[in-house]
Amino acid sequence: MTTEGLFSLLPLFLLSGFAVILMLLIAIYRDHNLTFWFTLAGFTASFASLFFIQAVLPRQIVPILIIDNYALLYWGMIILASSAVAVLSYNYLKEHEEQKEEYYILLMTATLGACTMSSASHFISFFLGLEILSVSLYTMISYLRDRLESVEAGLKYLVLAAASSAFLLFGMALVYASTGTMEFARISESLSANGVNALTLSGFAMMVIAVGFKLALAPFHMWTPDVYQGAPAPVTAFVATVSKAGMFGLWLRFFVMINGYRYGSLLILFTVISIASMFTGNFLALMQNNVKRILAYSSIAHLGYLFVAFLAGGKLAIEATTFYLVAYIITSLGTFGIVTVLSGKMRDAEDIEDYRGLYWRRPLVATVFTAMLMSLAGIPLTAGFIGKFYLVSAAVNSWLWLPVIILVINSAISVYYYLRIIVVMYRRIDEVTPAVETTTGTLATVGPVMQPSISLGGGLVLAVLTLALIWVGVFPGNIIQFIKDMVSSLSSAAMPMHTAQKIMLFR
C-alpha cells in the first residue's frame, strides 16, 4: 500500500479517528455540547477530505476496498446525511437521556460502516462494513432505554439482522466455494470463465436475503415499521437513509462488477422482490395512523421503485438509482426531521392526530412537510418528481413495461396516504375534532400535540433540505450532470441488460 493509497483512505481514518477521540473525550469530560461539536467537526473534516483525495483517485486498496468517484459520491451522501442526523439528534437528545454522549460515537462508527460498505470490493469488507453498521445500529435503536418500544425495536432488529447476516455469510461461503475467490472482480472473471452453477446462484440468492433485509425489501421487510416506530426519530432517519445508502451503493457495485445482469433468474428474483415491495409497502401504509409507520411502509415501496430502475441495467440505471437515492435521502431526512423536531419528551410525534391543523399552527413546518410528502409522492417542483422521472426513464429505456406499469399503479395508491397526512395538516381548526383513534393504546396521551419550539439547528437542517428539495426539483440539470460524472467510473463498466433475458422476462 502506497502513501497515496493511505491518503485516499483519509475520510475513513478521520471517521474512525474521531470516534476514538470522542470516546476519550467522554472519558475525560462528559459534556453534550462539546461532544456534539466534536462530532460535527469530525464529519466536516471527513467531508472536506473528500475534496482532497479526489486527486489521487481511483485507487484499489488491495484487494479489499476500491475508492473511486462512485465511492466518493456515496461517502459524500452518507456523511452529509449523518451530519444532518447529528444536528437533528442534538436537540432531541437534549430533552431525553442523561447519557447522551455515547450516541455520537455510535453515530460515527455507523457512518464509518456505511462508508466502508459503499467502497467494498471484497466479501471481507462487505461483511465488516455491514457489521460495523449493524452493531452500532442495535445500540442506537434501543438508545432510549426507558421506552418500551425502543427496547423491543432494538431486540427485533438485532435478532433478525443477525439471522440475515448468517444468510449472507452462508451465501458468501457458497460463492466462495464455487469460485474460489472473494474479490468482486475475480468472482466475475471466474464466472465468465467457468459459467454459473446452482451453487453460485443459491449463494447469490442467500446474499440477496441480507441485502433485502437491510434495504427493507419485501418479504424481508417486516421489521421495518416496528423499528422505525420504536427507534428514536433521528435514528429512524439514519436507518432510513444512511444504512440504505451504504447497502445500496455496495450492492449496485457488486452486481455491476459481477455483471449480474447476465443471469435471468437473478433478474426475475429482483423483479419479484421489487413488485412485492411496491405493493406491500403501499397497501400497508394505506390505512395506517402512525406517521412513523406510514413512512416506514412508504420507504419499503420506494426501495421497490428503486429496484425497477435497478433492473433496467446499464448506465442509465446506475445514474437513475443514484439520483433517486439522493432525492430519497433528502426527502426522508426531511420527513423524519419534521417528526424529530415536533417530538416531545414523552413520545415522538407519530400519531397522525398530532398533525391535525398543523398548517394553521406552524405554517412553515407544515409547508416543509407538505413539500416532503409531495416529493415522496413524486409531484413536480420537488426532487422526488425528477427522481421518479429518472427511474421510469431508465426502465422505459429498457422497455420494462410490466414493472413500470406496476410502479405507476403503486404511485397512484401511494398518493392516497400521503394526502391523508396532508389533509390532516390542513384540517381547519374550526372543525370539531373527531374521536381520536390511537394505534398504540398503551402510549396514548393523545390530545393537542406537544408544541415544542423548534430548535435553531433543526430548523436550519429542514430549511437546507427544503431548499435542496426544491432546487433539485426545479433545476436538476447540474445535479444530474454531477452524478453522471461521478458514477461514470462504475457505469463505464456496466453492461445493459441482455436482450434475450428481457424477452424471457417480460414478453
Added chain:
Amino acid sequence: MTSFSMEHGLILATIIFMLGLIGLLSRKNIVFILMSVEIMLNAAGLAFVVAGSRWSQPDGQVMFIFILAMAAAEVSIALALIILLHRKFKTLDADAAHNMRG
C-alpha cells in the same frame, strides 16, 4: 484417513444452518433464539472453512475468525438488551414484546 469432499462439508454446514434456523423459528425463549442464531453463524463459518480447504486458501479460516469476533460483539449487545427486556416485560418470551404491530 478418508478425505471428505467439499460437497459433504457443505451439506453438513447446511444441515447445521437449518438446525439453527429451525431453532430460531421454534424456540420461544429469547436466549435460545440467540443461541440458534449463533448456530447459524457457525454453520456459515463452517461453510467458509470447507470452501477454503477446497481452494487450499487461508481465506476461509480468516473469515471464520471475523465471524467469531462479530458474533461476540453481537451477543454482548444482545445480552444487554435481554436484561432490559426482562426488566420491562418480566419474561424472556420473545413474543411477549409485540406492542408495535399493524
Added chain:
Amino acid sequence: MLELLWMVPALPFLGYIILALFGGRMTKGISAAVGVGMLGLSALITIVIAISFIASPPEGYLFLQTLWKWVDVAGFSPAIALRLDPVSLVFIFIITFVGFLIHLYSVQYMEEEDSTWYARFFAYMNLFVGAMLMLVLADNLLLLYLGWEGVGLCSYLLIGYWYKDPANGAAARKAFIVTRVGDTAMAIGLFILVMAFRTLNIQEILRHVPLVWPVSSQAVVITALMLLGGAVGKSAQLPLQTWLPDAMAGPTPVSALIHAATMVTAGVYLIARMHVIFLQAPEVMTIVGIIGALTLIIAGFSAITQFDIKKVLAYSTISQIGYMFLALGVGAWSAAVFHFMIHAFFKALLFLGAGAVIYALHHEQNMFKMGGVKNMLPLTFWTFVIGSASLAALPLVTGGFYSKDLILYLAFTGEHGSKLLYFAGLFGALITAVYTSRMVFLTFYGHEKTHLHNRPGPVMEVPLIILAVLSTIGGFIELPGTLGHFPLFSNFIQNILPSPGSGEGHEGIGTELMLQIVAAVVAIGGVFIGYLLYYKKPETVQNFKQTPSGQSLYKFWLYGWGFDWVYDTLFVKPIDWIAQVNKSDVIDLIYTAIAWLTRGFNRMFSFTQTGRLRWYAMGIAFGAIVAITIVVFL
C-alpha cells in the same frame, strides 16, 4: 326603401333589450309604449317595404341584405343575412301587423299584472316577434334555425309566463321539449345538407339539390324526412302535436300570436321554403299530405269534445295547420301560404275574441259555464261570429272559404293530389263546421252562467274589428276561376314558389264549381249539425255521453287520442325511471369496488404485521425459500 329591411327584426329585438334591462323600473305605460311602439314601427316599415317591393320588384323577386359574416369554417360560411321575397314578405307582414294588433290588445288584457310582470310580458312578446322575423327572413338555414329555436324559447317563456303555477311550467317545458325533438331531426337534416353542399344558403341549396340528388335518392328522402320532422314538431302535427293544447296555459294573447297566427306555421314556411327538396322526394310529399289529412281529422274530433274554449281553438289550430300540410303535400305551395294568411287573421281574431270573453268573465274558460255572452258583449260576439264563419268556411263571404276551397280543389285536381286526401279534407271541413258552431252556441247563446266582470275597452276592440275585416276581405285577393278568377296572391307567390301544376286546363271550370258547391254544402251542413246537437237538442249528445262507449270515446277524444298517454309510457316514464335508478351513477360502483378492494388488501397485509419476532423470522425464512427456488429452478 328595401334597405330598411334589417330594421324590421331589429326593432322588436331593441324593444326586448330595453324592456329586459330597464323593464323593472318602468311604469306599465312606458313598458306598453315600448313594446307596442317597437312593433308598430316595425309593422310600418314592413308596409313601406311591401309597397316598394310590389311597386318595383327587385330582380328575381329577391332582395338580399347581408349584415355580417357569422360563421366561417372549412368553407362553410353562413352569414347573418336577410332575404326578402314574396313568401317572406307575406309572412313578415302577417307577423308584424297581426303581432302589432295583438300587442295592442294585450295592453288592456294584461293590465292586472304588476309592472315588472307587465314589462316581462312585452319583453318576451317582442323577443318572440323578433325571432319569428329572423326565421322567415333568414337567407340560410342556420339563421332560420336561430329564429326557429328563438320562437320555441319565447313560446316556452310565454306559456310559462305565470310561472308560479307548476302546471304552467310543465306545459311550457312540454312545448319546448316536444318541439325540440322535431328540431333535433331538423338539425340532422341540416348536417346532411352541410355535408353535401358545404352551405346552408337557401338559394344555393335550392339550386343544387335537383342537380346533385336524383329524384327519390336516399339522401334527398332522408333530408326531406328530417326537415319534415322539424316542421311537424313546430307546427304541432302528428305525431308531435301533443304540446299545443297544453300550451294554452299561457295568456290568451300569447295563444293568439304564437300558437295560432305565427309560430306554429313555421313548419309550413319551412316546407314551402325548401319545396325543391320535397319535390325531389315525392314519397315524402305524400307523407306530408297524409300527416296533414290525419292531423286535421284527429284534431277535429278532439276539438268537438273540449270544454275549454281555448282548447277548442287549439285543436282547431292543429287541424287547420293540417290543411296547410295537406296543401303542401299536394304541392299547392301558394295555397298553403294563402291559407296561412287567412288562418292568421281569423284564428287571431277568434283567440282575441275568446280572450275578450275570458277577460270579461274573470278568467273563466269553461264554455259550459259561459252562455249568453251575446248580449253582454255584442261587438265581441259579432266579430267572433265572423271569425267562426271563416273558420267553418262558410261560402262566399268568408276568407276561410276561399283558402280552404283552394286547397281542396288542388288536392282533388293537382298532379300530386289524390282523391283520398280530398275526401279527408272534406270530412275535416264538416267536423270543423260542427265544432265551430258548437263553440259559438255554447259560449254566446243560452242563458248567462257567469256574470260580467270586466268590459273590454277600445284597445281590445279595435284589433277585433280590424281582424274581422281582414278575415273577411282577405279572401278576395285570391278568387277562384268560378268567381272571376282573380289569383292575385298566387301570382305574387308564384314568383318564388312553383305553381302546383293544377289541372285548370284539362279539368275545366265545371269540376271546380262542383267542388265548391260540395264544400259549401258540407260547411253549412256542419254548422247545421252543430246547431242541432248543441243548441236545439243538447240532450242527444248528453245521452250519448252517458253510454259506456260514448263515455270512453269522449274521454279518448278529450285527451287527444291518448297520444300523451302513449308518450308518457314509452318515453317519459322510462327516462325518468332510468334517471332515478341511476341517480347516484352505477359507474361509481366500479371505483368504490376498487377502493374497497384496496382497503381489503390493506387489512390482509396488516394482518401479517403481527409484531412477533418469530413471525418476522418466518418471513425471512419464507423469503429465503422463495429466493432460492426462483434462482435455482428458473
Added chain:
Amino acid sequence: MILFWLIVILMAGSFLAWLSSRWSSVAPKWIALVAVLIDFLAAASFWIKIASFNYPAAGNTLIAGNKGLWFTELNWMWIPSFGISFHLASDGLSLLLVMLTLFIGVLSVLISWNEIQYKVGFFYFNLLWILAGIIGVFTAIDLFLFYFFWEVMLIPMYFLIGIWGSKNRIYASFKFFIFTQSSGLLMFLSILGLFFLHGKATGVYTFDYMQLIGTKMAPNVAMWLMAGFVIAFIVKLPAVPFHNWLPDAHTEAPTAGSVILAALMLKTGAYGLIRFVLPLFPDAARTFAPAAMILGAIGIIYGAVLAFAQTDFKRLVAYTSVNHMGFVLLGVFALNEMALQGVVMQMLCHGISTGALFIIVGALYGRIHTRDIEQMGGLWDKVPRMGSMAMVFALASLGLPGLGNFIAEFLVLAGAYQASNWTTAISTIGLVLSTMYSLRIMAKVFLGKPRKTWTLEDLNLREMIVMGSLTIVILWLGLFPNHVLYVSRASIQSVVNTVNASSTAAGQANTLLQDLPLDKTEKKNDDISLKQKDRQKEQIKIEEQIKTEEQLRTEQQIKAEEPIKTEEYMKSEEHTKGGIRQ
C-alpha cells in the same frame, strides 16, 4: 416572453397575496385581482396586436422544426442531459385558451371576494397558482414541461377543494387527485416511451413537441403510447366511464374552484387531445376515432340523463359538464376542420356557460345555504336578476342559437356527421336531453311555487358585473364566432392536415372531407359534375382571395414581428449556453 411573464406575474402575485395576509385580510384579494387583471390586459393587448386577424398562413402541416405556427415562442434549456427545455409557445388555439383562463381568472377572484373568509391569503395563493399552472399547460410545447405544469395545477386545486370545500370535501379532493394523478402518470409513461422511441430512431433525445411530431412507430406501439395520452386527457375531460371524480369535485369545491374546474381544467383535457394526441399519433388516432366518437356519444347521453336525475343543484350542473364534454370528444375524433373548430368553440363556450351556472349556484348557496333544489322553487319572484341570468345560461347550456354554445355544438355535430353519421345522429338526441335538464333547473329553482319562504337579496353590483360580462361574452361568441374561429383556424387546419397527411402517406384514401357519398348514382350524372366544377371554381376563387389577403397579412406580420423574433432568438441562444440561471 409574454408567456413567461404571464406565468411569473401570477406566481409573484400568489406569493405576495400569501405574505400580505399576515397584515391584512383585504390585501390578498386586491393583490390577486390586480395580478390577474394585469395578466388579462397583457394577454388581451397581445391578442389585439397579433391576432387581430394577423394569423399565420393557413394550411401548415405540423412538420418537425416548422416554426411558422407560433405567434410567440420562447425556448430556454432546462435539463440538457434529457433534452428538456423550458419551451413555451402560443398559437391561436393556446391564445384563445389563455384568454379564457385569464378571463375566468378575473371572475373567480371576484366571486370569491366575500365567499372566502377563511385564510384568505392562502386561498388566493392557491387560486393564482392554479391559473399559472393552467397557462403553463396551454402554452408548454415541451412534453416534459407540459407534464410538469399538468401536475403543478393539481396540487393547489386539491387544496382549494380540500380546505375551502363543503361538507364532503375530503372525499372529493382525494377522488379528484387520485383520478387525475394516476391517469397523468400513464401519460407520463407514454411521453417517456415516445422520447426513447424518437431518440433511438434519430439519435436526438428530446422532449420537444415539434421534433417529436412525425416519429415513426409500429401501429401497435403507437396505439399503446397514444392510450397513455388519451386516458390522461379523457379522465380530465372527462369521458364516461372516467367521469366519476367530476361530480364530487365540482360539487364540493368552493365556487371559484368549481368555476375553474369546469371552465378551465376540463379544457386542458380537450386541449391535450387536439395538441398532442392527434398530431403525435395520427394513424393511431384514426384507428381509434370511431370508438372515441362512440364514447363521446355515450358521454353526451349518459351525462344528460344523470344531470336530469340530480337534486343537488351543483351536482346537476356538474353532470352537465359530462354531457357537454361528450361533444368535445365527439368533435375531436371526427378529425375534420369543422368539428375541431366546433370543439374550440365548445371549449370556450362551455367554460363561460357552465362557469356562470356555478357562479349562480354559489351565489344562491351563499344566500340560502342549501343546494337541494327540492327546497327551492319560485325564487324568480325574489331574485329576478339572478333568475334571468340563470335563464340565459340554462339556455346556453341547452344550445340555444344566438348564444355561443349553439355554434359550438352545431359545428361539432355537423363535422362529426361527416365522419360518422349514426354516432352523430344518436348524439343529437343529447340536444333534447340537455333541454330537459336545463329546463328542469329553471322549473325547480326559479319557477313554480316557493316551497320555503327564503329571505334573500338579489345579485349585487359585483355579482352583476361578473354575470353581465359573462352574458356579453356568450352573446358575442354566439353572434360573432368568427372573431374566435379565425384565431384558431391555422392551428386547427395544421392539425387536420397533419392527421390527413399521414393518412395519404399510409396510402389510405381519405374520404372524410369529401362530399357525402350518400348516393352512388351521384357520380354518374353529367350535370352534376359540371355543377361541381362550377362550385369548385367558385371555391378556388374564394380560396385565392383568402390567400392573397393572407399573404398581405403575413407579410405585414413578418415585418412587424421580425425584430422581436430575432431578439428573442438571441436570448434563447444565450440561455442555451448559460443554463437557465437568468
